[in-house]
Amino acid sequence: MKINNNLQSSFFNLQSSMEVNTLKHLHFPLVIILLLCMTMLAQAIEWDNSKFMALDEIKPGIQGKIKTVFSGTKVEEFNFEVISIEKNFEPQWDVIWARGWGGLFDETGIAGGMSGSPAYINGRLIGAISLGAYDQKKGDFFGITPIESMLNVARRGMKPNPNYYSSGGFIGFQNSEEEVRWQEGNGAMEHWGTGALEQLSSISPTPQRPSTPNWSIGAISYPYDLNHRDTNSQTMQLQIPIAFSGLSTRAIDYIKPILDRYGMYPVQGSGGGSVAVDVPIEPGQVLGMEFARGDFSMFGYGTITYVEGDQILGFGHPMFGEGNVNLPLSVGYLQYVLPLRTRSVKMALPVKPIGTLVQDRQTGIAGIIGSHPGYIPVDLHVKTADGISKELHYEVIRHRGFSAGITVMGILSLIDAVDKSSGDSTANVHTVISLKGQPDIVKDDFFSSSSGAVSAPVQSLYPLYSIIGNPFEKVEVEKIAVDISIEDKRNTAQIEGVRINKSHYKPGDEIQMFISLRPYLEPPIIQKATVTIPEDMPDGMAVLLVSSVSANESWQQNRAPLNFQPTNIQQLIKLLQRGESRNNIIIEIFVPKIGMTVQGEEMPELPLSIMSVMNHTTQAGMDGFTRGATLLREKLPTEYFISGGATLRLIIDRNAP
Structure with missing residues (x-):
C-alpha cells in the first residue's frame, strides 16, 4: 500500500530532524496525534492516474463500460454515456449522470443491488453506480458517484471502530405494547374497578416538585427522523435489497419500518439460505452484509467497486451512514435480476463473510478483507399442544437498531410454521438473555389472546430491546435462548x-x-x-x-x-x-x-x-x-x-x- 509521497516525506523529515531530547519536550497527546495521522495515511488508497479518472476530465458525451453481475458470479459489461455533471447533488457529493445500454442491461435496466457497480472510461475507474430514478420508460438513467469521493471514504481511516455501537434504535416496539393493550381492552389502567384510580389518587400524597426524567425503559419514538431516507423522491440513491430466506411474511412485515428508515427494500422468495460457491473478491461482484445467518437468512447487498490489497470499496452511497463502524461484510451469489415496472432488483444469496465494514459514509462504504465481527447466537424451541416440536438456530448481527428486531422475526416465523397466525392461543415463554460481565436476564411469561401467539416473542424479548438500547454502557449479549409452549385455546x-x-x-x-x-x-x-x-x-x-x-x-x-x-x-x-x-x-x-x-x-x-x-x-x-x-x-x-x-x-x- 502506498502513501502520498509529499505527506510521507514531510512526516519522515519531521521525525528525522527531531533529536531525542526535542521529542521528549513534545506534549504526549501531540505525539499520539502525529502517529495516528501517519497510520491513517499509510492505510489510505493513493490516487493513481493510470487507474482512476478525475471528475474534471469527464465531459458529457464520453462513453464507457460498467461491470456488474447479472447471474451467478460472472461479471459482465454494458455501455454508458455521460449526460451531465452535477456539482453538490448533496453537500460534498457530486454526481455523474449517465444513460446505459447494451447486453443484459437492455433487459433489466437499472436495478436495486447495482449500487457500487464500477464505471470505466478507457479502462480508468471514474466511480460507481449509486443513484436511479423511478418510473422510467426504459430504466436506463442513473447517477454515478465519482471515485474521488469514494476514495475519501477510505481516507477517513481503515480500522474498525472498537467503540462502535450503532446509532439506530428499533422503532417498531411501540406497536407491540399496543398489541398487549388491545388484548386487555382499552389499556391496563382502565381495567381497574370503578373509581379505583380516583380512590388511589385521592389518598396518595402528590409530590410538590416533579422530577425531570432523563431516560426510562420503554419504546423509542422519533417524531421527526433526521436519518430517514426519502424513498418517494423521483431521483434517489438505489435502495439496498434485503433478501430474506426462511421467514414468514408477518415476520418481514414486522421489521419493515426500520428497513424503510434506512432506505432498504425487502425481497422475499429468493430461495434457500447461504450458498457454497467460490466468489472472487473483485469489482462487479455482489457485496453486502448478513444481518442474520443460519436456519434463516437476511442479506443486504450492493456491488464491489474497487479492491486494492486487503481494502475494498463499494456501493457509492451509505449502508446506514454511521461513519466509522465495525460490522461484518459478506460476498454473495446472484440468482437473477427480477425486472419490475418501477425498478428492477437483483435477487442474491449470501455466500460467506469475507471481512469487516469499517467506514459507512455518504459516498460509499469501505472495508478490510480478513476477519469479521462476531454474531449473537439465538436458540429457539417451540412446542404446540398437539406435540409438534421444532427448533431454530441462527445468529444475528450486533447492531443496536437490528439485533432485537431480527431475533423477534425468527420467533414469529417459527410460530407461524408450527402453529397459526391468528385465533385463540396461549403461550408460556421462558427466555434467557446471557450478558458478558453481567447477570443473565431470565424471564418466564404468559400470553393469551384471540390473535394467535403474536405478542409472545415481542414482549418476551422486551429486556433485549432495553439492554441493547440502554444509554449507560455497551453491554455485549453473548447468547439468547427462548422456549415457547403453545396451547390452542384462550386462557x-x-x-x-x-x-x-x-x-x-x-x-x-x-x-x-x-x-x-x-x-x-x-x-x-x-x-x-x-x-x-x-x-x-x-x-x-x-x-x-x-x-x-x-x-x-x-x-x-x-x-x-x-x-x-x-x-x-x-x-x-x-x-x-x-x-x-x-x-x-x-x-x-x-x-x-x-x-x-x-x-x-x-x-x-x-x-x-x-x-x-x-x-x-x-x-x-x-x-x-x-x-x-x-x-x-x-x-x-x-x-x-x-x-x-x-x-x-x-x-x-x-x-x-
Whole structure:
C-alpha cells in the first residue's frame, strides 16, 4: 500500500530532524496525534492516474463500460454515456449522470443491488453506480458517484471502530405494547374497578416538585427522523435489497419500518439460505452484509467497486451512514435480476463473510478483507399442544437498531410454521438473555389472546430491546435462548372485584381475600388468597391492591416514576429481572406517605428532615418523591392471562380485635 509521497516525506523529515531530547519536550497527546495521522495515511488508497479518472476530465458525451453481475458470479459489461455533471447533488457529493445500454442491461435496466457497480472510461475507474430514478420508460438513467469521493471514504481511516455501537434504535416496539393493550381492552389502567384510580389518587400524597426524567425503559419514538431516507423522491440513491430466506411474511412485515428508515427494500422468495460457491473478491461482484445467518437468512447487498490489497470499496452511497463502524461484510451469489415496472432488483444469496465494514459514509462504504465481527447466537424451541416440536438456530448481527428486531422475526416465523397466525392461543415463554460481565436476564411469561401467539416473542424479548438500547454502557449479549409452549385455546380472565373478611386489622393479622375473576366465555369464579400484614405496618389507613401484572406496573409507574428510570446498567438489569409472568395476580399493601427515589433507588423510610433538605430547586432529574410506600407485595399464580384490578381501604390498628 502506498502513501502520498509529499505527506510521507514531510512526516519522515519531521521525525528525522527531531533529536531525542526535542521529542521528549513534545506534549504526549501531540505525539499520539502525529502517529495516528501517519497510520491513517499509510492505510489510505493513493490516487493513481493510470487507474482512476478525475471528475474534471469527464465531459458529457464520453462513453464507457460498467461491470456488474447479472447471474451467478460472472461479471459482465454494458455501455454508458455521460449526460451531465452535477456539482453538490448533496453537500460534498457530486454526481455523474449517465444513460446505459447494451447486453443484459437492455433487459433489466437499472436495478436495486447495482449500487457500487464500477464505471470505466478507457479502462480508468471514474466511480460507481449509486443513484436511479423511478418510473422510467426504459430504466436506463442513473447517477454515478465519482471515485474521488469514494476514495475519501477510505481516507477517513481503515480500522474498525472498537467503540462502535450503532446509532439506530428499533422503532417498531411501540406497536407491540399496543398489541398487549388491545388484548386487555382499552389499556391496563382502565381495567381497574370503578373509581379505583380516583380512590388511589385521592389518598396518595402528590409530590410538590416533579422530577425531570432523563431516560426510562420503554419504546423509542422519533417524531421527526433526521436519518430517514426519502424513498418517494423521483431521483434517489438505489435502495439496498434485503433478501430474506426462511421467514414468514408477518415476520418481514414486522421489521419493515426500520428497513424503510434506512432506505432498504425487502425481497422475499429468493430461495434457500447461504450458498457454497467460490466468489472472487473483485469489482462487479455482489457485496453486502448478513444481518442474520443460519436456519434463516437476511442479506443486504450492493456491488464491489474497487479492491486494492486487503481494502475494498463499494456501493457509492451509505449502508446506514454511521461513519466509522465495525460490522461484518459478506460476498454473495446472484440468482437473477427480477425486472419490475418501477425498478428492477437483483435477487442474491449470501455466500460467506469475507471481512469487516469499517467506514459507512455518504459516498460509499469501505472495508478490510480478513476477519469479521462476531454474531449473537439465538436458540429457539417451540412446542404446540398437539406435540409438534421444532427448533431454530441462527445468529444475528450486533447492531443496536437490528439485533432485537431480527431475533423477534425468527420467533414469529417459527410460530407461524408450527402453529397459526391468528385465533385463540396461549403461550408460556421462558427466555434467557446471557450478558458478558453481567447477570443473565431470565424471564418466564404468559400470553393469551384471540390473535394467535403474536405478542409472545415481542414482549418476551422486551429486556433485549432495553439492554441493547440502554444509554449507560455497551453491554455485549453473548447468547439468547427462548422456549415457547403453545396451547390452542384462550386462557384470559379479568379481575371483577375483591372481598375481604373485615376492614380493621392489626399487624400480623391475616387478610382472607375472595377475588372474583371472569374467564373468557365462562362464568365468574372465585380465587381465594391469604396474606399476612407485616409486623412493622404503622397504624392508620392502608390500601390493598389486587391487580394484573400490567395494571400493577402502570400503577407503580404512576406512584414512583423514577423507580422506572434507572441511572446505571446495574439498576436497569435489576429492573428487567423483576418482571412478573402475566398469569400472576399481584397483591400489594401500600400506605399513603411521601417517600423519595434517589438515583434510581426507592427510599421509603427517609426522615422528613432529610427529604426537606433534598427538596431544593438547584437540581432536577436526580431524585423525586413517591406517592406512598409499598410494604407488602405477593403474587398469586393462576392458569389465566390476568387483566384488570381492584382496590380496598384497610384500617391498621394495633388495638383492633
